[in-house]
Amino acid sequence: MELLTLAFAITALLAALAFRPWRLLANSGLVSPLLATLVIVPWLWALPWLHKMPIHLQLSGACMVTLALGWPLAVPALCVAGLIAGWLAPITWEQQLNLTVWLGIVPATLSFGIGMALRRWLPHNLFVYILGRAFLGTVACMFVTGALAQWTGQTLAMEVPPDLALVARWLIAWGDGFLTGMFAAVAVAFRPQWLATWSDRIYLTAPGAKG
Template sequence: MEFFTTAFALTALLLALAFRPWRLLGHTGLVSPLLAALVITPWLWALPWLHHMPIQLQLSGACMITLALGWPLAVPVLCAVALIVGWVAPVTWQQQVDMAVWLGIVPATLSFLLGMGLRRWLPHNLFVYILGRAFLGTVLCMFVTGALSQWTGHALAAAVAPDLAIVARWLIAWGDGFLTGMFAAIAVAFRPQWLATWSDDLYIRPPDIER
């Protein structure tokens, strides 16, 4: 399982780098959210090792980072976040890989796929983006990721019953959803250039004028 997790992380990283996502930084305002992700997210991921808790769950922020940076740029940033966690918390290399996959790459990938589905099958408007993709979409992606990680044997630290663990993952998914939805709403209103997945032309269309 450790080999599979490492291989999955490397495959996703190489695929993301193949799109040369660094090109986005020279033409958009994504430098600020990228730096914020590298500074803030490691502390969220490292929290269980910095503060003892009976159920060691942490916020991910991966869906929020994916909305801001896009999937190709979010994946290497999330891998970098996992490396930074090793500097601020006593974690092993395999724990860093697990965090990169289950707190970063998997929810980011699910968020990307969900976003593509919403753009294809639902109307393009502000409420679908904020409520559907940013808020409820994040809740769904984080819960599915948590369930998959538990099903594949990446159980919570400490002896926690599986039923209690899945309930805890459901609740923490709502925390990620609220934060992502709030960030998306604020960014759309004041800093749309911080969202690589947002487009005024796509989501805010002037009403048709009858002739």
């Protein structure tokens, strides 16, 4: 299973690098969210090993990163975040790999897929972007990722009985959803240049249009 996880991570990283994501940094507005990703996300992932609580809050932030950076840049950024998290927390290489894949690459990839589906099948407007893609889309991505992780035996840092694990993942998914939705709303209003997936031309000048 670990070989499959490693193969998936390498495949996703190579696919992302094939798009030459560093070209996106020519837009200087993405430098700030990239630096924020490398500072904040590793602490979110390392937090369960840095304190003792009955139920660990395993937040991801991957969907928020994908909205900000776009999938090709988000994947390598999340891989670096996984390396930093391994330096911050007393975890094994195997746990570090699982964090990178199940808290980073998988939800980021699902978020990208949901975003493309919403742009294809729903009207292009502000509410679909914030409520659909950023908020509810993140909830769906995180819950599906958590269910897949549990099905494959990846418990990460969640110390809850198996019969309550899905309930815990569902509740934590809403936490990620609220954070991502709030970030998207604030960024659209005040810092749209922080969102590689946002476009005034698409979401404001053509309300109700379909791609």
